[in-house]
Amino acid sequence: MAKAQRVAVLGGGPGGYEAALVAAQLGAEVTVLERDGLGGSTVLTDVVPSKTLIATAELMTTVGGASELGVRFPGGGTGDHDTTGSVSVDLARINERVKALASAQSADIRARLEKEGVRILCGRGRLDGPGALVVEEGEDAGARVEADVVLVSTGSSPRTLPAAQPDGERILTWKQVYDLREMPEHLIVVGSGVTGAEFANAYDALGAHVTLVSSRDRVLPGEDADAAEVLEGVFRRRGMDVVSRSRAEAVVRHGDTVTVTLSDGRTLEGSHCIVAVGAVPNTSGIGLEEAGIWTSESGHIDVDKVSRTSARGVYAAGDCTGVFPLASVAAMQGRIAMWHALGDTVAPLRLRSVASTVFTSPEIATVGWTQGQIDSGEAQGEIVKLPLSTNARAKMLGIHDGFVKLFCRTGSGTVIGGVVVAPRASELIFPVTLAVEKRLNVDDVAHAFTVYPSLTGSLAEAARQLHVTGD
Numbered sequence: 001m002a003k004a005q006r007v008a009v010l011g012g013g014p015g016g017y018e019a020a021l022v023a024a025q026l027g028a029e030v031t032v033l034e035r036d037g038l039g040g041s042t043v044l045t046d047v048v049p050s051k052t053l054i055a056t057a058e059l060m061t062t063v064g065g066a067s068e069l070g071v072r073f074p075g076g077g078t079g080d081h082d083t084t085g086s087v088s089v090d091l092a093r094i095n096e097r098v099k100a101l102a103s104a105q106s107a108d109i110r111a112r113l114e115k116e117g118v119r120i121l122c123g124r125g126r127l128d129g130p131g132a133l134v135v136e137e138g139e140d141a142g143a144r145v146e147a148d149v150v151l152v153s154t155g156s157s158p159r160t161l162p163a164a165q166p167d168g169e170r171i172l173t174w175k176q177v178y179d180l181r182e183m184p185e186h187l188i189v190v191g192s193g194v195t196g197a198e199f200a201n202a203y204d205a206l207g208a209h210v211t212l213v214s215s216r217d218r219v220l221p222g223e224d225a226d227a228a229e230v231l232e233g234v235f236r237r238r239g240m241d242v243v244s245r246s247r248a249e250a251v252v253r254h255g256d257t258v259t260v261t262l263s264d265g266r267t268l269e270g271s272h273c274i275v276a277v278g279a280v281p282n283t284s285g286i287g288l289e290e291a292g293i294w295t296s297e298s299g300h301i302d303v304d305k306v307s308r309t310s311a312r313g314v315y316a317a318g319d320c321t322g323v324f325p326l327a328s329v330a331a332m333q334g335r336i337a338m339w340h341a342l343g344d345t346v347a348p349l350r351l352r353s354v355a356s357t358v359f360t361s362p363e364i365a366t367v368g369w370t371q372g373q374i375d376s377g378e379a380q381g382e383i384v385k386l387p388l389s390t391n392a393r394a395k396m397l398g399i400h401d402g403f404v405k406l407f408c409r410t411g412s413g414t415v416i417g418g419v420v421v422a423p424r425a426s427e428l429i430f431p432v433t434l435a436v437e438k439r440l441n442v443d444d445v446a447h448a449f450t451v452y453p454s455l456t457g458s459l460a461e462a463a464r465q466l467h468v469t470g471d
Contacts, residue, residue, distance in 0.1 A: 004029045005342055008133045008147035010125055010286070013040025014327045015153035015317030017109055019334030023149075024116040026342045031119040031145045033133050038109040038120070041155050042327045044102050045175040052098045053178075054198060054359045056089065057205035058423075061361045063087050064205075068398045089206050092181040099178055121145070127152070127287035130311040149313055149341040152293075152301060153334060154286060156279040156319035163250035163261075164190070164275050170253045172274050174199060184208045184272040188260050190248040191276035192219040194358050197231065199274050201360040204240050211241040211268055213248050213260065220358060224371060224419045226385065226405065227364040231421075234362070234401050243268070251275065281320040298322065305348030307337035315341060324351055353437040357426040362402045365429035368417025368436040369407055380410040381417075384462045388422055393453035399423060404455075406432065406442070406462040413442045413468045422455060431459055442466040 007023040009016045012034030023030045037044050066073070073087060113120060123138020130150065135143040158173035160166060168176045174195050185208070189200040192214035200212040212219065212235065219235070219242065220228040235242055247263040251273050260268040281299045288295060294302045294310040300322030307315040315337035318330035332349060339346035355367040374381040388394040388402040402422040409416050418432035435445055445463035450456050 005149060006147045007031070007149045007151070007338070008145045009033065009151045009153060010127065010133055011040060011153035011155060011318070012038045013042050013153055013155050013318055013330060015330035015334035016040065016151065017113060018331040019151050019153065019317060019338045020113055020118050021116060022335045022338040023342060024118055026338065026344055028342060031121060032113065033121045033123065033125040033135060033145070035124045035138065037106045038113065039106040041175065043105050043109065047327050048102045048105055049098045049178055050174065050198060051359055052101050053094065054202050056094050057202035058361055060087070060089065060205045065398050089183065091183045091206070095178045095180060126285065127291045130291040130314050149315070151334060151337055152286070152309070152314065152316040152320060153318045153330065154282040154320045156281050156325070158275070159278040159280050160275060161248065161251070161277060164248065166275060167253060170256070170258050170272050171251050172272065174274060174276055177274060186211070186270040188213065188258065188268055188270040188273045189276060190251065190260065190273060191278070192216065193222065193276065193278070194220065196274070196276035198359050199276060200235070200240065204235070204238060205361060211243060211270065213243045213246055213262070213268070215245070215247040217245055220364070223358060223364055224366060224405070226403070227419055227421045230401050230403070231360055231362070231364065279319065279325065281322065283320050296322065306340040306346060307333045308340070323349070324354060326354065326356055329354055353433060355429045355433040357429070359426070362422050363425035365420045365425035366418070367429055367433045370417060371405070371407070374407060379416065381407045382410055382466055383407055384465045386458050386462050388455065388458060391453070391455060391458050393455050393457070396453065404458045404462055406459065406466060408442045408466045411468070413466065415440050415442060415445060428455055428459070431456060
């Protein structure tokens with residue numbers, strides 16, 4: 001009987017723990033070394049906490065539009081759209097719930113790994129050549145793990161500005177906001193990418209006055225332009241200050257206030273500031289160079305489509321690779337790495353069918369090719385965009401902002417991408433993702449029954465409008 005393969009995983013986030021579960025399923029002896037807790041920053045300080053906070057903000061947004069649907073609250077205003085005084089939030093309690101849910105999710109992951117026989121070590125570790133891990137600090141300091149296969153999944157950390165160093169109280173990264181006990185009177189969010197837009201939206205909905213500073217000409221510069229335009233319009237209509245084409249040079253605290261200095265010399269005064277200007281990979285000082293693992297100029301680990309690094313037997317997954325900073329992608333990279341390393345059936349990573357969502361209100365969900373790629377000629381496609389304002393279900397729900405957009409290949413009609421801007425777009429994008437993944441034709445989508453009335457009815461209508469008639 002062949003000896004079981006030994007697998008060592010550095011980092012217990014989605015890439016790491018999903019890889020560990022696959023490796024255990026395939027009969028390997030698996031050890032996971034994690035510094036902060038199972039689930040990594042995704043569970044403890046990033047995705048799970050932020051989306052829990054956003055869930056409360058989403059409820060507040062819904063309450064804010066309740067009067068249009070004929071719902072009134074005791075203590076609310078008397079105007080048709082006035083809910084002032086009807087509801088309020090307790091930020092300390094919200095953050096207690098956020099941290100409790102994150103801790104519970106981390107415990108669930110630990111329990112699952114332990115049930116599958118995975119050995120868990122706690123502490124800060126590094127590679128000791130391409131075939132071993134060592135624990136340098138922490139509960140299991142001094143331990144060394146020999147392995148036939150090593151997976152590096154160390155994630156990333158918030159990028160900071162030299163003149164805007166977080167203090168955890170008034171100048172914050174997105175990982176530090178969950179210690180706030182009182183609602184910021186005036187929150188300045190520096191950075192209008194996905195993270196900045198999500199936190200600006202959330203705190204605005206929770207009742208803070210928010211100023212969003214964007215170095216580009218619009219919010220969400222990396223997203224669909226039509227979707228970003230809708231969201232920025234919603235932000236401004238709700239009273240958020242959006243400062244465009246303005247790069248923050250410095251953030252300084254003065255007691256209970258902060259001053260943000262812009263590159264053009266203007267200053268903004270607020271009570272708190274969240275710095276959301278990207279992330280840097282956690283790859284420094286973990287023995288990559290000594291193990292023969294190549295990294296890019298940005299510090300990200302170079303990997304191929306099956307998660308292999310330049311060192312034999314060493315794989316990498318997640319944000320430390322810079323492939324696509326999504327928990328779902330990290331998890332798939334980790335699974336693919338183990339399927340490949342342990343000889344199971346495997347297909348290379350396909351990013352074209354990865355769906356992503358900006359959890360704002362409305363949400364923005366995308367998959368596949370983009371309109372920008374079609375407009376530039378990189379992809380040959382046809383586009384149909386339908387506003388939700390004409391959708392019966394949207395009218396019933398009081399939805400005024402949003403649309404569905406579907407892209408298909410010119411000539412063949414194969415669905416190649418789409419955008420949904422709507423409440424729960426993260427759920428509504430799945431039919432489009434399925435169509436892209438399975439290379440369905442627009443007629444396949446159009447001929448499937450949808451519920452009437454439903455928001456998904458607009459997806460089917462877009463597919464019908466993209467129908468290619470015969471000669």
